[in-house]
Amino acid sequence: MEKRKLMRGSIALAEGAITAGCRYYFGYPITPQNEISEHLSARLPEVGGVFIQAESEIASINMVLGAASCGARAMTSSSGPGISLMQEGLSYLAGSELPALVVNITRIGPGLGGISACQGDYWQATRGGGHGDYRLIVLAPNSVQEMHDLAIKALHLADQYRNPAMILADAILGQMMEPVNLDPPPVEIPAKPWALTGARGRKPQLVKSLYLADGEMEKHNWHMYEKYQRLQEAEVMVEMDLEEHMDLLLVSFGSCSRMVNSAVALARSRGYRVGHIRPVTLFPFPGDAIREVSRCVGKVLTVEMNTGQMWDDVRLSVYPGCQCRLLARPGGAIPSPKQILEEIEKYIKAGDLLAKSVR
Amino acid sequence: MQKVFARPATLLETGFHFCPGCHHGIVHRLLCEMLERYNLQEKAVGVPGVGCGVFLYDYIAIDVCEAPHGRATAVATGIKRVQPDHFVFTYQGDGDLGAIGTAEVIHAANRGENFTVIFVNNSVYGMTGGQMAPTTLLGQYTTTSPAGRDSRNDGYPLHLAEMLAPLEGVAFAARVSLHTPAHVKKARRALQRAFETQLEKRGFSFMEFVSACPTNWHLTTLQSVEHIEQKMLSVFPLGIYKNTAAATVRKEGEPADALL
Amino acid sequence: MHYYDVVLSGFGGQGILLTGDVLAHAAMLEAKHVTWMPSYGVEMRGGAASCTVVVSSERIGSPFAEEPCCLFSMSKPSLFKYQGRVKKGGLLIVNTSFVDPSLITREDVKSICIPASEIAYQEVGEHKMANMVMLGTLISASGVVSLEKTEAAMEEIFSGNKKKALPQMLQAVRCGHAWHLRV
Ligand SMILES: Cc1ncc(C[n+]2csc(CCOP(=O)(O)OP(=O)(O)O)c2C)c(N)n1
Numbered sequence: 079m080e081k082r083k084l085m086r087g088s089i090a091l092a093e094g095a096i097t098a099g100c101r102y103y104f105g106y107p108i109t110p111q112n113e114i115s116e117h118l119s120a121r122l123p124e125v126g127g128v129f130i131q132a133e134s135e136i137a138s139i140n141m142v143l144g145a146a147s148c149g150a151r152a153m154t155s156s157s158g159p160g161i162s163l164m165q166e167g168l169s170y171l172a173g174s175e176l177p178a179l180v181v182n183i184t185r186i187g188p189g190l191g192g193i194s195a196c197q198g199d200y201w202q203a204t205r206g207g208g209h210g211d212y213r214l215i216v217l218a219p220n221s222v223q224e225m226h227d228l229a230i231k232a233l234h235l236a237d238q239y240r241n242p243a244m245i246l247a248d249a250i251l252g253q254m255m256e257p258v259n260l261d262p263p264p265v266e267i268p269a270k271p272w273a274l275t276g277a278r279g280r281k282p283q284l285v286k287s288l289y290l291a292d293g294e295m296e297k298h299n300w301h302m303y304e305k306y307q308r309l310q311e312a313e314v315m316v317e318m319d320l321e322e323h324m325d326l327l328l329v330s331f332g333s334c335s336r337m338v339n340s341a342v343a344l345a346r347s348r349g350y351r352v353g354h355i356r357p358v359t360l361f362p363f364p365g366d367a368i369r370e371v372s373r374c375v376g377k378v379l380t381v382e383m384n385t386g387q388m389w390d391d392v393r394l395s396v397y398p399g400c401q402c403r404l405l406a407r408p409g410g411a412i413p414s415p416k417q418i419l420e421e422i423e424k425y426i427k428a429g430d431l432l433a434k435s436v437r
Numbered sequence: 438m439q440k441v442f443a444r445p446a447t448l449l450e451t452g453f454h455f456c457p458g459c460h461h462g463i464v465h466r467l468l469c470e471m472l473e474r475y476n477l478q479e480k481a482v483g484v485p486g487v488g489c490g491v492f493l494y495d496y497i498a499i500d501v502c503e504a505p506h507g508r509a510t511a512v513a514t515g516i517k518r519v520q521p522d523h524f525v526f527t528y529q530g531d532g533d534l535g536a537i538g539t540a541e542v543i544h545a546a547n548r549g550e551n552f553t554v555i556f557v558n559n560s561v562y563g564m565t566g567g568q569m570a571p572t573t574l575l576g577q578y579t580t581t582s583p584a585g586r587d588s589r590n591d592g593y594p595l596h597l598a599e600m601l602a603p604l605e606g607v608a609f610a611a612r613v614s615l616h617t618p619a620h621v622k623k624a625r626r627a628l629q630r631a632f633e634t635q636l637e638k639r640g641f642s643f644m645e646f647v648s649a650c651p652t653n654w655h656l657t658t659l660q661s662v663e664h665i666e667q668k669m670l671s672v673f674p675l676g677i678y679k680n681t682a683a684a685t686v687r688k689e690g691e692p693a694d695a696l697l
Numbered sequence: 698m699h700y701y702d703v704v705l706s707g708f709g710g711q712g713i714l715l716t717g718d719v720l721a722h723a724a725m726l727e728a729k730h731v732t733w734m735p736s737y738g739v740e741m742r743g744g745a746a747s748c749t750v751v752v753s754s755e756r757i758g759s760p761f762a763e764e765p766c767c768l769f770s771m772s773k774p775s776l777f778k779y780q781g782r783v784k785k786g787g788l789l790i791v792n793t794s795f796v797d798p799s800l801i802t803r804e805d806v807k808s809i810c811i812p813a814s815e816i817a818y819q820e821v822g823e824h825k826m827a828n829m830v831m832l833g834t835l836i837s838a839s840g841v842v843s844l845e846k847t848e849a850a851m852e853e854i855f856s857g858n859k860k861k862a863l864p865q866m867l868q869a870v871r872c873g874h875a876w877h878l879r880v
Contacts (some may be wrong), residue, residue: 084721155734253735254733254735255718256731336760337761338758339758339759412761414759417760431711
């Protein structure tokens with residue numbers, strides 16, 4: 079058996095970034111992501127990298143922008159309020175087509191909120207967040223292994239599509255320890271002929287997001303849109319745990335899906351035929367998979383640790399006429415497998431009740 | 438018998454959440470004494486930034502508006518402009534004021550906003566668990582300067598009182614310490630000057646408190662007092678750096694601490 | 698399918714999180730699936746420390762324990778907080794050097810009252826090793842992991858500059874293990 083290491087999610091993520099060749103970290107303290115920066119403050123100098131504690135998240139994200147413009151793999155991490163401050167920079171990164179990794183170990187909002195695990199940043203992450211017509215690549219791990227692997231994946235995707243990528247996780251995933259297989263995949267950093275390395279032997283280059291000439295900005299937006307279409311076609315990641323003749327399909331992501339996994343096992347042990355779809359990429363969203371599967375199920379239950387955000391995407395995706403319910407626990411509450419099971423039973427027994435959200 | 442010492446009524450009768458040996462509690466008490474001295478309980482608005490001081494509203498019985506991290510002086514500007522006759526102060530740590538909130542404090546000071554900034558300098562990020570702050574001493578170990586603060590990567594300790602004092606909008610700027618009873622007395626006097634500055638509408642007043650954070654310094658309470666005396670005060674000299682009240686204008690070359 | 702979950706709880710400084718770490722590490726060496734989840738945030742107020750370790754032969758869903766198979770308790774507040782949740786027929790291990798055993802209200806679980814700090818002091822010369830003594834008892838009483846893998850886990854965790862503590866730690870776990878086999 080391969081050698082496994084017991085690690086915290088935050089540390090696994092940081093090590094994944096190092097494995098992927100990320101040597102530049104810029105960040106500002108905030109709970110519950112401090113373990114990432116603290117670990118990198120010791121590790122990056124060891125591998126010839128740079129760690130800077132910036133004066134704010136606004137500075138952090140713009141330091142990332144600068145490093146990325148030179149072709150380096152660079153990252154930052156933060157949580158709720160800090161990610162909000164980064165939205166301007168994220169919009170500029172996307173508009174300038176610069177790759178970067180941004181980690182959001184979410185907390186409860188709005189405002190100062192609290193530090194418990196929560197999924198209330200789904201909209202902010204998947205809708206772009208800042209101003210303008212853009213998207214982030216959003217990956218949602220649900221295990222410590224995936225914290226590691228998806229950090230690597232995110233840095234690759236960011237480079238490949240020249241777009242900022244976000245890891246959306248929470249304190250459960252950041253604080254938890256699980257065994258991790260750290261086998262390093264080969265690192266291939268693509269050539270970046272656009273990088274600002276000095277106009278030696280070539281024409282001067284430019285990184286920018288300002289397009290004032292007639293029609294230029296529309297062209298740029300369509301160009302970006304086309305990129306997002308390619309992502310949608312090629313990069314959707316989804317985990318499906320399905321059965322024959324299902325009575326009910328569950329959809330959940332991130333840490334919440336772990337509770338749903340337990341609930342699915344419980345439900346099956348009681349003879350219910352249930353399936354579970356877990357989007358791993360939140361953008362691009364696995365809408366096709368949900369549409370396909372929901373077509374022959376008819377009832378879909380979304381479970382989220384917010385008041386119902388991914389639920390929007392699920393409702394846009396399901397096969398027309400499908401019933402959609404929601405089990406929502408915002409504000410740091412975690413739905414227990416038992417509670418989810420109760421909801422599953424209620425919903426399956428409910429016959430053909432009209433779609434209605436439950437709280 | 439005469440009662441000579443009592444808990445200020447404005448200081449609510451609950452236990453502080455502060456760690457043993459932390460100086461935030463002393464600053465809270467001094468603030469309450471001063472609020473009562475000038476009878477400001479009913480016309481004061483406090484604006485804590487985000488840090489260990491954010492729970493101000495749990496301890497001091499006045500109106501309080503929580504500000505986003507670093508933005509307290511901007512929030513206080515809004516409050517003071519709507520209610521110029523109210524007594525307004527911010528309460529901020531070195532991360533809040535010295536890192537993320539530097540732009541706001543410099544411009545509030547430069548506008549001469551007539552409120553008081555209470556700045557608690559404990560040379561670390563307390564609330565988030567001991568990361569490096571702009572005021573961290575060179576060589577000091579923190580969770581994000583695991584090899585000690587190194588000026589080549591992390592720059593130098595930031596001197597807020599000295600930086601703000603020269604701005605024309607600033608009417609009063611002082612740095613005090615709380616590590617001995619004698620220093621607490623001096624701090625109280627300086628705080629009174631700061632309050633008077635605002636009450637006399639002379640402009641921006643700034644009070645920097647050198648404070649202990651035994652938990653994140655990994656020192657005992659007593660060792661923390663020594664640390665302040667031996668390590669911090671040479672980097673952060675105490676004194677009144679500016680006071681536009683005529684009687685106490687600092688003469689050329691006169692040491693700042695002579696005025697404390 | 699084999700599934701076992703433990704809530705370890707007490708005060709900060711008693712080595713609760715470390716004990717859970719050793720247990721989780723041992724489970725990993727047994728090629729089991731395992732999660733270790735610390736309490737954090739608001740729960741940490743008041744100096745309490747706790748963590749949940751789930752060990753399973755299959756992939757683990759929730760890393761939390763609603764009805765733990767075992768409660769490992771080193772303080773009065775933690776006993777009050779968690780004893781009601783222990784699964785019927787489950788295991789309750791209490792350090793009676795700190796907690797009065799008469800405070801145990803559950804009769805439908807197996808209670809093991811161990812004066813762990815005293816044992817640690819007498820046998821290892823260090824009362825702070827109580828957590829490791831209790832861990833020895835826990836693995837013996839539950840069989841969740843073997844003594845051998847626990848020792849191997851400790852050798853991995855207490856390596857490098859932490860190696861100094863290893864002999865005492867190992868001795869403490871063995872003492873707790875032997876104590877349970879005796880009683
Ligand atoms: C935008 C934003 N970034 C980060 C944080 C996390 N945070 C909370 S308190 C704090 C700073 C604490 O340090 P300091 O201001 O020095 O006050 P102390 O706790 O030491 O009194 C930080 C960074 C936040 N709340 N909001």
